[in-house]
Amino acid sequence: MAYDLEEQEQLASLKSWWKQYGNLITWVLIIALAAYAGWTGWKTYQRNQAAQAALLYEELQKGVTAKDNARVQRAAADVTSKFGKTLYAQMGALAAAKSAFDNGDLKTAKTQLQWVIDNGASDEYKAIAKLRLAGVLLDEKAFDEGLKVLSGDFPEQFAGAVADRKGDILTAQSKIEDAKAAYKTALEKTGEQNPARQLIQLKLDAIGGSAKAAA
Structure with a gap:
């Protein structure tokens, strides 16, 4: 009986403690789980963005190889507008600028270079x-x-x-x-x-x- 009484006291103490702090702990756990889910979701989003940007950059490079400036500029416009935060966007804009310059289109070359200056995440680029x-x-x-x-x-x-x-x-x-x-x-x-x-x-x-x- 002594053990049962002690157990009941501990249970009552736990109930009292939970009543006082249970909601706080629950919310802390919810916030922590939400933060973790958000972080993993963001990482997945970034990977998907990079993969799609890579495909567009590959298309751009095919245009460079074919010396097809129109194709290069279309791909560059897509990668910078849709995936502007990726390194592929910066590389694409630089490649598009060179393609435009080689084709005598200095206005477009300047526009592409200015985009990198204004939006690039890399100081080197x-x-x-x-x-x-x-x-x-x-x-x-x-x-x-x-x-x-x-x-x-x-x-x-x-x-x-x-x-x-x-x-x-x-x-x-x-x-x-x-x-x-x-x-x-x-x-x-x-x-x-x-x-x-x-x-x-x-x-x-x-x-x-x-x-x-x-x-």
Whole structure:
């Protein structure tokens, strides 16, 4: 009987405790389970998005191989509009920009590059887009606009390429001393084994730069 009494007391205590905290615990469990379900659902959604984006990117690459710019632009429009948060969208826009540029459609090339700059999730892809956009603007002789594109922050590994592009624009503007300084910076920021160094040095020499200063 003593055991039964003790058991009854424990049961009564448990009932009292549950009455006081049961609802709170239930809601905590519901929230935790909902959060887990949401997280797994989101992961599944992301995988599905990436898989569908990959198919569109494959279609885009087929257009590139066939040199079919219209096909490339259609696929790029689909992947950026439907799967804009994926890396495939950024890669697709960059590829579409090059295809448009190769076909003399600078307006579309700029639009695709600007999309990456405005919507890209990767700083590296944004940097590539800015460098290419500055190159298009250089071809259009929109020099000040090109320099503006290059004035923002870039990942450190792009420092040499950015300075090199600035040198190209400044040379086109006949701002030779500024161009020399930009090319020298480009050399300083470009690794010794990087084949781009030779071209930068050639451009520096062509405008009367000091090879010794650039070393």
